[in-house]
Amino acid sequence: MAQLKDKVSSAIVAVSDIERARTFYSETLGLDLEEDGMGGVLVYRTGSTHLLVYPSDFAGTNKANAVVFDCGGDIEAIVSDLRTKGVSFEHYPDMEGVDFKDGIHSAGGFKMVWFKDPDGNILHLNSA
Template structure:
């Protein structure tokens, strides 16, 4: 019997302008474009998973995290690289976490949020 738990999954993000998204995800985030598919779907390789970026009239309407990247000890360097490419980071003061240089922290655990050009929330953590 087949089980869903044994199947590969992918994150998927809706965008309003696929060419603007291509520039952001390819150049700003530096993700590797694996496939430029039918209907404007872009497939990026991210570690051992895939990130699908597709055009939709509902782009940016999700007010929660769209995708999370586990960055481990590289999180600070990744944040600095993204800052150098013009990415601005969200600050959520109501979370009650320490905040410095775009990074929320609780002890050794670090978390970062930023938005793509459509307002989709992307999350980095040091897990």
């Protein structure tokens, strides 16, 4: 029997300006655009999954993580690269037992980073 647990999933992010989003996701984040055209939807390949970016009047209204990237041991290098491209990182000082340095929250060996796209969608990097 077919089960949802066996199917590939993708993240999807709403944006207000598709060209501004294209610049951010393609140039700032360095994602490879795989498909462009389906009614203004941009499809990026991210590892073995996809990130879909689409125009919506509700862009940026989500107040939780929209996308999570598992960066493993590359997290510091990725954060450094994003910083040189002008990305500002969020700081959540109320997280108990978590240190913050150079845009990276650390708890034990686990590292977490949050930043926003131009519409305020929250993107999350971790070292899991």
